[in-house]
Amino acid sequence: MAGEFKVVVTDYIEADLDWEREQLAKRGVGFECYQLKQAPEEEVMRLTADADVVVVNMVKVTPRLVDSWTKCRMVIRHGAGYDNVNVQALTDRGIVLEYIPDYCQHEVAEHAIALMFACCRKVVWGRGVFDDSVARGEWDFKPIVPMFRMAGSTVGIIGCGRIGSLVYRKMSATGVKLMVCDPYLSERTREELNIEPVSLEELCKSSDLVTLHTPLNDETRGIINAKSLSWMKPTAYLVNTSRGGMVDHDALADALKSRSIAGAAIDVFEKEPPNSDFPLIGLDNVIITPHLSWYSKDAEQTIREKILEDIFRMIDGLSPRIPVNPEVLRASK
């Protein structure tokens, strides 16, 4: 089987995929990799047509693309979300979707926490870094006035799954009060952390920091919009390390300009990189990072290993590690 087996990577963020090529070659697996993020769909169709496994980062997996495949049995989304993949189209064709939700939970939780601390302690804030101002001979805390005590404040976590629950655990030691909005909270997490979830409205109204950790789907798209922003306190901050689509950025820009909330720290955008006229760029009460919450040298290696593990498991006839659409597997039995 391995002789004709072919893996095609549509787009990737690593400097190269030589390690993957080498590992797969040892098992006689064919390997091609491209950078098709901006390519027309026809080109993606042509280059993935006879793949057994397609690995995608940001390329959109549409029903049309799925229909063009002749052999594909598994798609692996390189990352912890899969909102660029039409899951139904894959399920209809009996193709399993794997994703890698377990490579960077600590990194994202730590980044969200770093952004919350940055908002509260303003170590970096808006376009300013104190290190620079001290180097210029300035010695002044007035640019960050007013600032409030973080201990005793309330942190609202929207979505308390892998990452949100880590934020909860790590923040538990900091003296803040924690609040969770998660209508689908697992019983296990509810019991382990003794959480009584609240509504979105109650969380927004009560929190000094709101941090987003849900998947992007029809229910969560635009969950932070003009209405939910209007519930937030004028002293509150919003942190988003989940997916850009969760936030209506025009409404957020309005709230930030009118100071109806105090600030925001944003790692993820609907279009990445955002256009230069993106409404949050240049505001003095925003911190922006370029979708790097996931990154550490360790996480980068972990995801590569897990993707190869998924491919080898399939070749060896083992069940996928974390399938998004396990009904495909049941149907094929």
Ligand SMILES: NC(=O)c1ccc[n+]([C@@H]2O[C@H](COP(=O)([O-])OP(=O)(O)OC[C@H]3O[C@@H](n4cnc5c(N)ncnc54)[C@H](O)[C@@H]3O)[C@@H](O)[C@H]2O)c1
């Ligand atoms: N910025 C990055 O680099 C980066 C890296 C990894 C993951 N992420 C993103 O982080 C987010 C969280 O990932 P995860 O692995 O913790 O996901 P997860 O599936 O483990 O947890 C998501 C949680 O959200 C809850 N949820 C679902 N719908 C909800 C709703 N309407 N309201 C409130 N809660 C809801 C679920 O019940 C679940 O507990 C995803 O959007 C993922 O794409 C971002």
